[in-house]
Amino acid sequence: xxxxxxxxxxxxxxxxxIGLASSLKHLIWSLLRRKRVLKVAICHRHVFIRTxxxxxxxxxxxxxxxxxxxxxxxxxxxxxxxxxxxSYIGTAAIRLAELFPNAHIVALEPSTENYTIAQKNVxxxxxIILLKAALVPHANGMALLRNRLTGEWGYTIVETPLDRSxxxxxxxCETITLxxxxxxxxxxxxxxxxxxxxxxxxxFRESLDQVGQIHAVFVELxxxxxxxxTDAFMRFSENRHVYSFxxxxxxxxxxxxxxx
Numbered sequence: 001x002x003x004x005x006x007x008x009x010x011x012x013x014x015x016x017x018i019g020l021a022s023s024l025k026h027l028i029w030s031l032l033r034r035k036r037v038l039k040v041a042i043c044h045r046h047v048f049i050r051t052x053x054x055x056x057x058x059x060x061x062x063x064x065x066x067x068x069x070x071x072x073x074x075x076x077x078x079x080x081x082x083x084x085x086x087s088y089i090g091t092a093a094i095r096l097a098e099l100f101p102n103a104h105i106v107a108l109e110p111s112t113e114n115y116t117i118a119q120k121n122v123x124x125x126x127x128i129i130l131l132k133a134a135l136v137p138h139a140n141g142m143a144l145l146r147n148r149l150t151g152e153w154g155y156t157i158v159e160t161p162l163d164r165s166x167x168x169x170x171x172x173c174e175t176i177t178l179x180x181x182x183x184x185x186x187x188x189x190x191x192x193x194x195x196x197x198x199x200x201x202x203x204f205r206e207s208l209d210q211v212g213q214i215h216a217v218f219v220e221l222x223x224x225x226x227x228x229x230t231d232a233f234m235r236f237s238e239n240r241h242v243y244s245f246x247x248x249x250x251x252x253x254x255x256x257x258x259x260x
Contacts, residue, residue: 006203008223010057024082036050038051042059042060045094062125067193069245082105083105087108087109088118089121090119090130100191107122108134109130110174114152115130118130134157137207138207142173145157145169146167147170148225157196163224191217192219196218200219201228217253218249220232236237236249
């Protein structure tokens with residue numbers, strides 16, 4: 001649930017990007033604490049969002065400028081694999097498909113509800129392959145997705161989240177590894193965008209051989225959910241170039257193509 005203050009404070013920004021009518025619809029339904037699916041236009045793209053969620057915030061961030069740093073780590077003509085782990089409603093995958101039109105974007109989202117919205121959003125993009133799965137270090141069948149009570153964007157497969165040790169299971173979800181992705185779709189992964197709510201700690205700690213082969217990793221770290229996320233990421237990045245974009249977002253690259 002988004003606070004009334006935050007909803008009102010974000011209204012001018014929302015009007016700028018999605019127009020007055022859509023912004024008012026989003027505001028009214030959200031103030032009423034009702035979840036409704038709206039189709040909005042963001043910078044000439046039509047996307048589906050849910051009111052009374054963080055969908056609009058995420059869509060605006062990913063489609064406007066959040067992913068600009070990754071445009072510098074691969075050539076625009078790159079035609080290999082890009083993985084979007086924690087795709088949420090699919091808008092990051094859309095932006096990646098725009099930045100690298102020749103690449104194959106493998107987008108992973110474990111939540112059924114989020115996945116359903118993502119399906120609507122990426123359906124027009126042939127280069128995006130959307131899978132309902134969670135990224136894990138080792139193939140282990142199914143995982144339990146848990147609700148930390150932070151909204152639809154905060155579901156995690158961490159068994160005991162530090163910030164919500166009593167997080168209740170929502171559903172079982174399939175899992176997939178980086179090796180499983182490359183085996184299934186062929187080729188190497190040039191870029192991994194990682195926003196998996198604490199699951200990154202185990203990935204960096206237990207899958208160094210797999211993650212280390214990836215040229216660029218753009219990650220949001222969640223030490224508040226799983227202890228040691230930042231430490232595991234920094235150990236992984238010891239011989240790489242690391243760039244910080246705020247308190248939680250980092251980019252780790254093997255070699256720089258264009259300066260930041």
